[in-house]
Amino acid sequence: MNPFSKVAIVGIGETKVGKIPGTSVTQLQAEATRLALEDCGIAKDEVDGVFSFAGYSRPATLYSAQVSEYLGVKPVINAQIEAGGVVTALMALFNAASAVASGLCHVALCTFAENPTSRQKSGGRHEVPMAYQRGAEEFEEPFGAVSMPICYALIAQRHMHEYGTTSQQLGAVAVSTRKHACLNPTAVMRTTITLEDHQSSRMIASPLRLLDCCLTTDGGTALIITSADRAKDLRRIPISILGFGMQTTHRIVMQAPDIRDLGIKEAGQRAFAMAGLTLADVDVAEIYDAFTICTIIGLESLGFCGEGEGGAYAAEGRLELGNKTPVNTHGGLLSHAHCGGSFHITEAIKQLRGECGPRQVKDAKVALVAGHGGVFSTCGAMFLGRGLP
Amino acid sequence: MTEHPTGKPLPQPFNDSKTYWQGCQRHELLIPRCLNCGKYFFYPRQFCPTCMSPSLEWVKSGGLGRVYSFSVVYTPFGDAYGPEDVPYIVAIIELKEGVRLMSNIVDCRPEEVRVDMPVEVVFDDVTSEVTLPKFRPATPGRPGR
Numbered sequence: 001m002n003p004f005s006k007v008a009i010v011g012i013g014e015t016k017v018g019k020i021p022g023t024s025v026t027q028l029q030a031e032a033t034r035l036a037l038e039d040c041g042i043a044k045d046e047v048d049g050v051f052s053f054a055g056y057s058r059p060a061t062l063y064s065a066q067v068s069e070y071l072g073v074k075p076v077i078n079a080q081i082e083a084g085g086v087v088t089a090l091m092a093l094f095n096a097a098s099a100v101a102s103g104l105c106h107v108a109l110c111t112f113a114e115n116p117t118s119r120q121k122s123g124g125r126h127e128v129p130m131a132y133q134r135g136a137e138e139f140e141e142p143f144g145a146v147s148m149p150i151c152y153a154l155i156a157q158r159h160m161h162e163y164g165t166t167s168q169q170l171g172a173v174a175v176s177t178r179k180h181a182c183l184n185p186t187a188v189m190r191t192t193i194t195l196e197d198h199q200s201s202r203m204i205a206s207p208l209r210l211l212d213c214c215l216t217t218d219g220g221t222a223l224i225i226t227s228a229d230r231a232k233d234l235r236r237i238p239i240s241i242l243g244f245g246m247q248t249t250h251r252i253v254m255q256a257p258d259i260r261d262l263g264i265k266e267a268g269q270r271a272f273a274m275a276g277l278t279l280a281d282v283d284v285a286e287i288y289d290a291f292t293i294c295t296i297i298g299l300e301s302l303g304f305c306g307e308g309e310g311g312a313y314a315a316e317g318r319l320e321l322g323n324k325t326p327v328n329t330h331g332g333l334l335s336h337a338h339c340g341g342s343f344h345i346t347e348a349i350k351q352l353r354g355e356c357g358p359r360q361v362k363d364a365k366v367a368l369v370a371g372h373g374g375v376f377s378t379c380g381a382m383f384l385g386r387g388l389p
Numbered sequence: 390m391t392e393h394p395t396g397k398p399l400p401q402p403f404n405d406s407k408t409y410w411q412g413c414q415r416h417e418l419l420i421p422r423c424l425n426c427g428k429y430f431f432y433p434r435q436f437c438p439t440c441m442s443p444s445l446e447w448v449k450s451g452g453l454g455r456v457y458s459f460s461v462v463y464t465p466f467g468d469a470y471g472p473e474d475v476p477y478i479v480a481i482i483e484l485k486e487g488v489r490l491m492s493n494i495v496d497c498r499p500e501e502v503r504v505d506m507p508v509e510v511v512f513d514d515v516t517s518e519v520t521l522p523k524f525r526p527a528t529p530g531r532p533g534r
Contacts, residue, residue, distance in 0.1 A: 138406060139432050140491045141398040142521055145479050146467045153460035154481055161458070161504035205479070206461040206499075254481050254491040255432075 084373015113220025288371020
């Protein structure tokens with residue numbers, strides 16, 4: 001039973017990515033919105049639902065009202081959505097699709113942007129008073145776990161212990177993902193890398209090296225969602241939401257369950273069930289790759305390979321275009337841009353529309369966007385389909 | 390919050406975690422346990438995260454456990470960590486009581502740390518008000534505290 005059968009994604013907007021100093025998150029979202037509206041030909045005054053996230057710059061209240069105000073939009077339904085990593089973008093899309101499906105609005109906008117280059121430096125680590133209990137600050141940061149690479153390194157080290165995953169296999173993920181970025185004119189990193197480059201890149205927090213880590217970039221995206229009926233009159237191939245699933249197990253890494261119990265497996269299974277699909281039906285997958293280990297765990301959890309076999313899968317080059325269900329065809333977080341994984345969604349849509357040029361997956365009809373936020377804390381998976389159901 | 394001598398983050402004990410940090414100051418590793426369902430849990434909460442009972446007790450842990458995972462940090466992050474601080478070892482320790490907590494491995498060369506390595510707690514009096522529990526390789530034959 002698919003609750004989104006009468007909904008379609010009809011427009012996308014992508015700003016350029018990289019270093020865009022002197023821009024605000026609001027400006028980036030507004031620009032992405034302008035592009036998305038141009039893409040579908042819907043007038044701005046028709047937008048009546050807004051789901052956005054302010055990025056990680058600083059805690060922001062009423063952010064969906066802020067971006068609405070900047071755009072001159074008065075939504076009948078809106079909220080700032082945050083669930084971590086790519087789950088933020090997936091949840092914004094879920095909320096937008098639900099609002100349209102339930103008849104609460106007609107044209108919904110999802111927009112996400114980040115601007116770390118221009119981020120104003122906060123006065124201290126605890127810019128807002130610690131009004132709520134934050135486990136990481138009390139039980140992790142005093143021990144030097146003060147950044148995301150360290151938290152993911154703990155996951156990677158455990159994966160290596162349990163399954164014999166090697167640093168070279170992590171490197172294979174980096175190399176394959178960079179190959180895809182080299183085919184994408186908008187990607188930030190477009191120089192080919194070799195396994196030797198990966199192995200000689202400096203160690204950040206063992207076992208993760210520099211080339212195991214995602215980029216930090218400015219940029220943003222926007223999606224326009226409306227009814228399937230309306231979609232028939234518009235210029236682009238409409239994109240359907242075929243299935244969705246989410247699962248959260250923890251927030252901070254010391255509270256994470258064992259690797260085999262991470263939520264991405266459940267989220268994927270629920271999305272597959274809603275869509276009535278198996279992996280054999282999926283033409284392309286965009287898996288949130290904050291670090292190379294994330295792609296490997298994603299592959300295992302989503303059924304590309306068995307438990308613990310993700311490293312070997314990557315080492316065989318099976319992530320790459322030309323293989324069944326290639327992964328991160330735009331270059332991912334590792335080589336294209338960060339932007340909260342929102343470009344994983346726009347890339348999936350472009351693949352389904354046939355707009356990817358040299359990195360196009362032939363005749364792509366079904367795309368998977370999956371991944372997580374935090375340290376595999378929140379997890380989500382969504383299937384998108386070409387055309388209306 | 391008390392100031393760390395080099396500005397590093399320190400825990401700010403707050404209602405349900407005060408007892409834990411006070412225990413550390415006395416060089417005791419106290420782990421909360423539910424009197425209703427009997428499960429240990431960590432980090433401290435107002436009630437049991439398994440059964441929601443507010444009937445809790447604090448149990449003095451033997452301080453023994455194993456390394457569940459670790460990472461040797463080579464690149465300093467943030468304002469408080471500089472080149473003089475690295476490498477340091479962050480680890481998730483699984484205590485014999487079955488709970489996991491984050492800490493540092495000390496008295497051990499980075500290349501000697503292994504997942505599953507037995508460890509024992511030691512206490513680092515970082516300031517006059519804050520003591521952090523850390524872990525060193527367990528000495529076979531040394532009785533737990």
